[in-house]
Amino acid sequence: MERLNSKLYLQNCYIIQENERLRKKAQVLNQENQALLSELKQKLSKGNSKGNPPSSIPDLNLCSTSASNPNQK
Template sequence: MEKFNSKLYLENCYIMQENEKLRKTAEILNQENQALLIELQKKLAAAAAATSGSSIPDLNLSAASTATKSSKTSKK
């Protein structure tokens, strides 16, 4: 019975470590998501101001800078 309890204890420790890693990853992804949302809102506002007569905004105003930012944050 002790052997079984030890095995469960070690498995529980491993699961807690993995959970902590996933929590940190989720936190980073949430921060990136918030940053991208803010950037999108800025682009939509800029597009709406630039094209007051057009109903379809151009979301590709700075696609290259977005890709660069995403690749930099992914490498952390």
């Protein structure tokens, strides 16, 4: 039983480390996404000031339907 507990403890430690690594990676990707979205909005606003029709850019942070309703397929 003690050996099983040790094995599960080590697996848990590995999962925690992997989760932290993935969380940091997700943070970096989110920051890159926000920077690119900001750049795109700036370019579009410059284009709109030249007489181009306005276009809306959706907020990608609001589009996570799977997290808000996991039972929907």
